[in-house]
Amino acid sequence: MSSGGNASSLPLVGGMPEPTIKELSKPGRRAFNYPKLDVPEEVIEHEAIKTEKAPLPEVSEHDLVMHFSRLAHRNFAVDLGFYPLGSCTMKYNPRFADWVASLPGFSNIHPSTPSHLSQGILEILYILEKYLIEITGMDYASFQPPAGASGELTGLLIIKEYLQRKNLNNKKNIIVPDSAHGTNPASAKMAGFNVVEVSTDINGLVDVKELKTLVNDETAGLMLTNPNTGGLFEEEILEISKIIHSVDGLLYYDGANLNAIVGVCRPGDMGFDIVHSNLHKTFATPHGGGGPGSGPVAVKDFLREYLPGPIVEKSDDKFSWYQPKYSIGRMHGYHGNFLVALRALAYMKLLGKEGLDDLGSYAVLNARYLASVISKSLPLAYAKPCMHEFVATVKDLKKSHKIKAYDVGKALLDRGFHSPTIYFPLIVEEALMFEPTETQSVDTLDDLSETISIIIEDLKLNNQNLNTYPKNLPVGRPNELIPAKHLTVNWGDFELLEITE
């Protein structure tokens, strides 16, 4: 079998469930060791001091190491196999970036260290800003937003503040495609806007005719990712941009799909005024099981003074913090997820111009290839050529054999692949969304495609027992109702439930 493909990545050693660390606890065991108190001990009386000890587990260091290592063994990861997860850009995370982030000169610096004592950190953010604005076609950036959703909110608060300063107070509507990520409408609502949805046409693109009817004096802006969540390039983006700008609205670029266009084209040139980037997607920082991310926001020159501050400035080879004049305010306690930003710069330095110029092209090449080979067993949702990801659908299989997107995803788990994104975008029935990224080999893509055709035949034969997939893993499909209904969210809750029932 070729690299990274079939079943080479089943990570789940040991069929038995791992006890909780609390179940492993025995009174008197300990892992910690501290130096002896080296100042004279005094009796300190204080109203807030308690006498009882905190009820934490008591384990030896070896117990601790074994427990968390065993948990690690029960998890899939980029280092173990292929995540064809649409809209998530699960590419390879270079080890080198982790080493850079572990340098004590970066990782052990207190965030309140004055700027003249932390010039190296400011320099990193300054250089990374230059990379980001060149790649996205913008002018200035802030690294405050710790994740993509925070970047979105930042962008929307910038729009709000800008419009208020221009006395355009009637602008209350943010237009969002019906195919958008859930964070888009959630962020718009948080910023105090009304959400107006624009439909997707049969080709999978924003319905520009409908957009024209939705745009008016109340339009504050449009949130869009390009390529869109169907993996298609919005070919009429220049027209869309003209429509929004004609009523003094602003264009917000959701960086979720930036990987498709790095080195190919730039949101700034398309007319976007604000862009957030997901460094944990496009720039290869590890996803950490769900975070940390980093969602820096870049803007055109006329919006610089609205950025969450402080931002980095350089003069006479010295770096300093600059507080933008009409700043929307901080989005994070300090400067966002600095060590994530640092990892992204490490990745970009290794790639350099050559690597960055090729980035989008190879991401699209891989997706186009995978779409082509998978389409032999699964129909695609749209006829147009895809960018870095594509949407397939099993709606016909659902009709003929009751096979749902969910079942295909679960069956893939048995064979060493992560599931693609399913039921997204919401507008495609029984959607399976694939994003291979540029770091997967052609062999792995062939393996996935072959495995999918095998799975479909298998599911057709066994379609009376679809909910038994996955079958080869230590655990099967969890009952999702129990914790939602009984709130078994803390150790002991479940046992308590069993006793009371």
Place this chain on the structure above:
Amino acid sequence: MFVPHSDIDLKKVFNELSINSLSELFSHLPKELILENGVNLPDSISELEAIEYFESISKKNKENLICFAGGGHYDVYLPHTVKTLTMRPEFMTSYTPYQAEISQGVLQALFEFQSLVCDLTEMELANASLYDGATSIAEAISVAINKTKRDEVVISSGFHPNSKEVVNTLIDNEKFKIKYIDLIDYKFPKDYKFKDTDAAFVVSYPHFEGTAEDLTELVTKAKSKGIVTICYVDPTLLGILKTPGNMGFDIVVAEGQSIGTPLSFGGPTVGWFATKKEFARLVPGRIIGESRDSNNIKTYVMTLRAREQDIRREKASSNICTNQTLNAIGSAIHLCWLGPEGIYTMGFQAMQKANYMKNKLIEENIEVLNKDTSIREFLIKTEKDVDIVIDKMADDGYLAGIKYSNNQILIAVTEKRTKDEIDRYVNTLKKVLDE
């Protein structure tokens, strides 16, 4: 770089797609958008060259300053065991655990994190993390507003100015009134009169200034008016201080950096959020629950998903998606390394050493503003401009503290500081002030 395609691979792919060049992939894009010459950025460098590049920039930071700065981020000892376990690639390079069957490791680690946070704070339900302490305060206020449908927030002024700014950014101050209440002698005024229109009572424990007090009476008073009570706590002191749950708080939030994460210039760290089960459906962010699979085997799974943005869209309890999972796992591992005795020792030593330092400063006629009520962090008064003092102290190898005002420094002492470091700090400060 990191693209595995050989010439043979490329030929195969080009054949399949009937193309001859990469640029043909983009023939359907508007021509004027295509970057003819790519990006204008420096050429790639090798890993070996990059080592030199990044090391030299890192050295432009003043390294190895002995850290007496706190304000939520503390220079505590972070054991190698915790660092290396947290950095395991299965944790580090995995995606959000939507596919429970192949994500039991991350799910169980997060479930244990939630449970440990609940045990430590005496609460019932914790989420799987928020961005940091400051954003967690704002999220907690949103919960209180949603729960009470009221629009005024009572918040202690004893918070880091950055945290106040974050609250100001994230809570819409056209709709909601944020009322900062001044501390008296570094304590929240005991006779404060809450109103029936207040949504939340938000207080830091200890206050930013370092003073801690038993807040039980204030919490009881606020709750009798139907107000949601929110405690922002320093988690490293929970081995010695009365818990927020014990004092009756509804919601506990924390900056979790000091449990499991290096200082990191403030990010990535982790926000903790714990509450009572009655608030379950208003909680922001991911929550992991325990369940069983079809063979009745223990299985963990993300739960109460109907609150979240990918399902609820504009009606979600928060827009948070990507969170700080890896740092939360770090917190869990560090808490287990500590155990009951370790977390006690961590707090106890910090308090003893702070007490020693306060006495030492007073011996040298340096004024400590909240000597008796503070725990491990306290304010001193300086006759000289604080910026100058901090600069001079840095020349001698100290990060002296956080500038509180032009003539006040906030000093934090952790269990990691030694008697020798404290003695030298006090002597150096004396010298700087006398100059």
